[in-house]
Amino acid sequence: MDENVRTDDNECKHHFIHQVLQRVRVESHKHRKSILDGNNFLVSIGYLRRDKKALRWRKPAAVRPNWRSLFFMTWLTMIMLAVTACGTSNRFNGLAKSTYGKVPTGSVTLVLNQKTYPLSGQGMTYTVINHSTKPITFGFPVELDKYHNGSWYNIPLVANGTWNKGEKSLKPGGTYSQDFGLIIYGYQFTKGSYRIVKTYSTPNNHKEIAISAKFRLN
Numbered sequence: 001m002d003e004n005v006r007t008d009d010n011e012c013k014h015h016f017i018h019q020v021l022q023r024v025r026v027e028s029h030k031h032r033k034s035i036l037d038g039n040n041f042l043v044s045i046g047y048l049r050r051d052k053k054a055l056r057w058r059k060p061a062a063v064r065p066n067w068r069s070l071f072f073m074t075w076l077t078m079i080m081l082a083v084t085a086c087g088t089s090n091r092f093n094g095l096a097k098s099t100y101g102k103v104p105t106g107s108v109t110l111v112l113n114q115k116t117y118p119l120s121g122q123g124m125t126y127t128v129i130n131h132s133t134k135p136i137t138f139g140f141p142v143e144l145d146k147y148h149n150g151s152w153y154n155i156p157l158v159a160n161g162t163w164n165k166g167e168k169s170l171k172p173g174g175t176y177s178q179d180f181g182l183i184i185y186g187y188q189f190t191k192g193s194y195r196i197v198k199t200y201s202t203p204n205n206h207k208e209i210a211i212s213a214k215f216r217l218n
Contacts, residue, residue, distance in 0.1 A: 091153075092146075092148045092151075092153045093148075093153075095146060095153035095154060095155060095187075096153065096154055097151060097152070097153055097154070098143075098145045098151075098152040098153060098154045098197075100143070100145070100152065100197050100210050100212070101152065103195075103197065103210045103211065103212040106132075106209070106211070107130075107131045107132035108128070108129070108130050108131065108132055108136055108200060108209070108211055109128075109129045109131065109211060110126060110127070110128055110129075110196065110197075110198055110211040110212060110213045111126070111127050111129065111213050112124065112126055112127075112196070112213045112215050113125040113126075113127070114215065115215055116215065116216045116217075116218055117215060117216070117217055117218075118217070118218065119189050119191070119217050119218075120182070121181050121182025121183070121189065121217070122181060124179065124180055124181060124182070124215075125179050125180075126142065126177065126178055126180065126196060126198075126213060127175055127176065127177040127178075128175065128176045128177075128198065128200070128211070129174075129175050130170045130171065130172055130173060130174050130175070131172075131173070132172055132202075133172050134172060134202050134203065134204075135169055135170065135171050135172065135202070135203060136169070136170050136200045136201065136202055137167050137168070137169050137200060137201055137203075138167065138168055138170070138198055138200035138201070139163070139165075139166070139167050139168070139198075139199075140163050140164045140165075140166065140168070140178075141163040141198070142163075142197070142198055143196065143197040143198070144182070144185050144194065144195075144196055144197075145194065145196075145197060146187075146192060146193070146194050147192065147193035147194065147195070148192070152195065155185045155186075155187045156185065156186055157184055157185055157186060158183075158184060158185065158186040159186060161184055161185075161186070170200075189217055190217070191216075191217055191218055192216070192217060193214065193215075193216055194214070194215055194216070194217060195212045195213060195214045195215070196212065196213050196215075197210055197211070197212045198210070198211055198212075199211070
């Protein structure tokens with residue numbers, strides 16, 4: 001009687017082990033690609049009991065990010081964006097950045113007859129006032145700049161446009177006024193902030209000094 005029981009039990013165990021090995025082959029075939037791809041797919045065989053699963057599959061190990069490479073790529077991208085921004089910020093709508101930048105206020109001033117003008121730019125008159133104790137000399141050219149995003153951009157004259165040659169002298173306390181219009185500039189004007197810029201020099205200092213006057217087009 002005992003021998004029959006042990007025989008049946010051994011046959012049952014052999015049958016169960018055969019099923020386990022068959023399942024290992026099936027599951028191994030399913031995950032062979034993952035194993036070959038380096039996902040470190042591990043199999044652990046648990047203790048053999050008829051009332052529990054013989055196989056327990058561990059999840060593929062999580063891929064750890066390469067923080068050093070990620071940091072390097074982020075840093076390189078930021079540098080490229082900065083270089084690109086610096087290269088494109090020198091122009092706006094085809095206009096080059098003004099060479100004058102911020103113009104300080106001094107003893108010689110430049111004023112306009114109005115603060116706001118129509119888009120046609122008609123009726124504009126500028127006046128140079130010499131509040132200093134020295135005579136000054138300046139030419140007829142008037143530079144025109146447009147303001148955009150914290151910077152000034154120069155608006156050129158129309159094609160083949162030129163200024164009259166010659167100079168004008170102004171004694172201390174003197175003034176000089178001149179009418180001009182925006183038609184002489186080659187630009188499609190839009191609403192916004194603008195300024196005119198002129199330069200002058202003194203007898204003992206031939207260095208050009210800039211003066212400016214701001215206005216708006218509406």
